[in-house]
Amino acid sequence: MTAPSVQGVRTTPAAAQPFGRGGGRARRRGHRLADLAGVGPPMVLFCLFIVVPMIVAVALSFVRWNGLGAPQWAGASNWAQFFRDPVAHTSLVVTLKVVVLSYVVQTPISLALGLFTAGRQRYRAVYAALFVLPLLMSTAGISLMWESLLDPNFGALTSLAKSWHAAFLQQNWLGDPSLTLYVVIAIIAWQFIPFHTLLYQVGRRQIPQVLYEAATLDGAGRMATFLRITLPQLRYTVVTSGILMVVGSLTYFDIIYIMTNGGPGLTTRVLSLDMYNAAFQQDQYGYASVLAVLLGVIGIAVAVGLVRFSGFTSMGSQQEGAA
Amino acid sequence: MRGSRAGRLLAVLLATVWLVIVLAPLYYMILASFRTQGTYLTSNPWVPSGGLSTSSYGTVFSAGLGRYLVNSVILTVACIVLTVTISLGAAFRIVRRTSRAASASFVVMLFGLAIPIQAIIVPIYVLIYKMHLYDTLIALVLTLSAAAIPVSVLIMVSFVRDIPRELISAMLVDGGTEWTVFRQLIWPLSRPVLATLAIYNGLNVWNNFLLPLVLTQSPNVSVLPLGMTKLEGMYSINVPAVMAGVLVSVLPLLVLFVLMRRQVMTSLGGVVAR
Numbered sequence: 001m002t003a004p005s006v007q008g009v010r011t012t013p014a015a016a017q018p019f020g021r022g023g024g025r026a027r028r029r030g031h032r033l034a035d036l037a038g039v040g041p042p043m044v045l046f047c048l049f050i051v052v053p054m055i056v057a058v059a060l061s062f063v064r065w066n067g068l069g070a071p072q073w074a075g076a077s078n079w080a081q082f083f084r085d086p087v088a089h090t091s092l093v094v095t096l097k098v099v100v101l102s103y104v105v106q107t108p109i110s111l112a113l114g115l116f117t118a119g120r121q122r123y124r125a126v127y128a129a130l131f132v133l134p135l136l137m138s139t140a141g142i143s144l145m146w147e148s149l150l151d152p153n154f155g156a157l158t159s160l161a162k163s164w165h166a167a168f169l170q171q172n173w174l175g176d177p178s179l180t181l182y183v184v185i186a187i188i189a190w191q192f193i194p195f196h197t198l199l200y201q202v203g204r205r206q207i208p209q210v211l212y213e214a215a216t217l218d219g220a221g222r223m224a225t226f227l228r229i230t231l232p233q234l235r236y237t238v239v240t241s242g243i244l245m246v247v248g249s250l251t252y253f254d255i256i257y258i259m260t261n262g263g264p265g266l267t268t269r270v271l272s273l274d275m276y277n278a279a280f281q282q283d284q285y286g287y288a289s290v291l292a293v294l295l296g297v298i299g300i301a302v303a304v305g306l307v308r309f310s311g312f313t314s315m316g317s318q319q320e321g322a323a
Numbered sequence: 324m325r326g327s328r329a330g331r332l333l334a335v336l337l338a339t340v341w342l343v344i345v346l347a348p349l350y351y352m353i354l355a356s357f358r359t360q361g362t363y364l365t366s367n368p369w370v371p372s373g374g375l376s377t378s379s380y381g382t383v384f385s386a387g388l389g390r391y392l393v394n395s396v397i398l399t400v401a402c403i404v405l406t407v408t409i410s411l412g413a414a415f416r417i418v419r420r421t422s423r424a425a426s427a428s429f430v431v432m433l434f435g436l437a438i439p440i441q442a443i444i445v446p447i448y449v450l451i452y453k454m455h456l457y458d459t460l461i462a463l464v465l466t467l468s469a470a471a472i473p474v475s476v477l478i479m480v481s482f483v484r485d486i487p488r489e490l491i492s493a494m495l496v497d498g499g500t501e502w503t504v505f506r507q508l509i510w511p512l513s514r515p516v517l518a519t520l521a522i523y524n525g526l527n528v529w530n531n532f533l534l535p536l537v538l539t540q541s542p543n544v545s546v547l548p549l550g551m552t553k554l555e556g557m558y559s560i561n562v563p564a565v566m567a568g569v570l571v572s573v574l575p576l577l578v579l580f581v582l583m584r585r586q587v588m589t590s591l592g593g594v595v596a597r
Contacts, residue, residue: 034416034501057445116338148355241562254532
């Protein structure tokens with residue numbers, strides 16, 4: 001996503017050229033003032049609350065600090081602690097499970113629903129509008145809703161289990177160690193599939209209709225059209241949606257914090273929860289920063305990797321060429 | 324889409340299954356919010372019978388939900404105004420390319436797209452604490468706006484870039500200054516994209532949980548997502564009250580959605596798909 005825009009700025013030089021009026025120096029000073037007034041405020045805000053914390057996070061990972069008094073240099077001991085910490089290893093595995101399963105569950109469903117809602121029929125617009133509803137809810141709201149829905153005693157699923165005589169619906173959804181992680185992943189999917197559906201819907205609508213007409217003339221079937229036209233044309237949507245999904249689920253916190261707080265046992269303990277607990281429950285800011293830096297680095301690495309791997313950067317020049 | 328009748332029917336069927344998965348929990352929540360604590364326990368949660376009442380809504384408002392609602396509105400409006408105006412100003416300067424510094428800062432801001440807020444939450448907390456802003460709404464306004472800047476600037480730049488350069492040159496030749504160009508040309512032309520971004524950022528701010536959780540504490544600065552979980556702490560056995568709280572917090576967004584559905588949907592999907 002970054003590359004096309006950077007290129008775009010470079011390829012629009014004309015606006016910067018002088019407009020044939022004299023007084024170059026005064027003009028340049030005016031420009032510099034205008035730039036300062038325009039770019040300054042967001043840069044200050046951004047640097048203060050995003051860039052500086054990023055640097056501080058790395059620095060904090062090398063100190064021992066409980067939030068009071070002066071931080072003490074700790075060398076690599078926080079990092080060594082991470083490699084010895086069995087809880088951190090468990091959280092790493094749980095986090096990877098959340099990432100992989102979220103991707104595997106959400107992508108096909110979002111793709112299918114996106115293609116469905118991209119249709120121009122009236123009733124599909126109604127479906128599309130209703131599909132969006134979970135996006136309006138906060139994670140806190142979603143968590144509280146599902147918590148009471150899944151309550152093993154008075155929950156709505158338990159009541160269904162009774163009236164339909166469907167025993168499998170009667171489970172301790174948020175308390176059974178073999179189930180809870182999958183329940184949480186399902187709820188995350190419920191929350192985010194609508195967003196990715198929208199992405200695929202927008203992507204599908206941007207595919208030129210001519211391609212489909214040509215395919216029909218060539219006698220291509222439904223499957224061939226999907227594999228040869230829809231999917232290749234959607235490759236950038238697949239990458240964008242994939243990056244957002246992977247980075248998003250890597251740092252997923254809210255639902256797990258509210259609904260299970262990592263339990264039962266350590267079955268839903270993810271890295272971001274580990275980090276939150278280390279910092280705000282145990283006052284180990286140094287160790288928490290190790291986990292935070294890891295989250296950031298893995299996230300950036302995955303994003304860059306996906307961009308490279310998919311040749312996403314080449315899209316920029318294509319789009320610029322077409323524009 | 325073309326295809327066989329059976330294929331189309333299957334597609335509609337599967338989409339309807341997903342629709343049920345989306346709507347059933349919402350239906351359950353609405354119904355539960357209109358029960359009392361007693362009728363919730365005794366009646367079938369899927370059937371709207373056996374006495375509905377609005378008493379839960381009274382309960383949550385007397386428990387302080389109104390305060391949370393006001394805080395959320397203040398926070399969201401402040402963040403929208405702040406991010407949208409400063410991002411547009413920045414985008415204008417970046418597109419004008421009058422100095423290397425402007426382009427360089429654009430590249431810096433784009434890196435922000437890759438930074439998850441979870442990875443920098445500890446230093447943010449320390450920083451806010453040192454600035455004596457802990458437990459204030461200002462802390463949330465500043466941090467949530469900062470987090471929204473990369474996406475906002477990116478979208479604005481891609482929009483402002485499409486404004487014909489001839490218009491800008493013509494205004495400058497006619498004796499206009501950079502400021503008049505911004506105020507009389509860029510600002511009015513950008514209205515639609517401003518609305519799109521306002522909705523996108525507004526939703527994110529309204530629903531954000533982590534920053535309020537870490538940066539605030541007292542009920543008088545709590546925003547809705549955090550306040551709701553506090554309600555749950557107070558009324559853990561009063562499910563109708565908790566559901567009423569959740570519904571009150573989505574209601575403003577639902578109204579917005581009904582009034583401007585198309586705009587909201589482009590905001591959500593279009594901002595990223597662009």
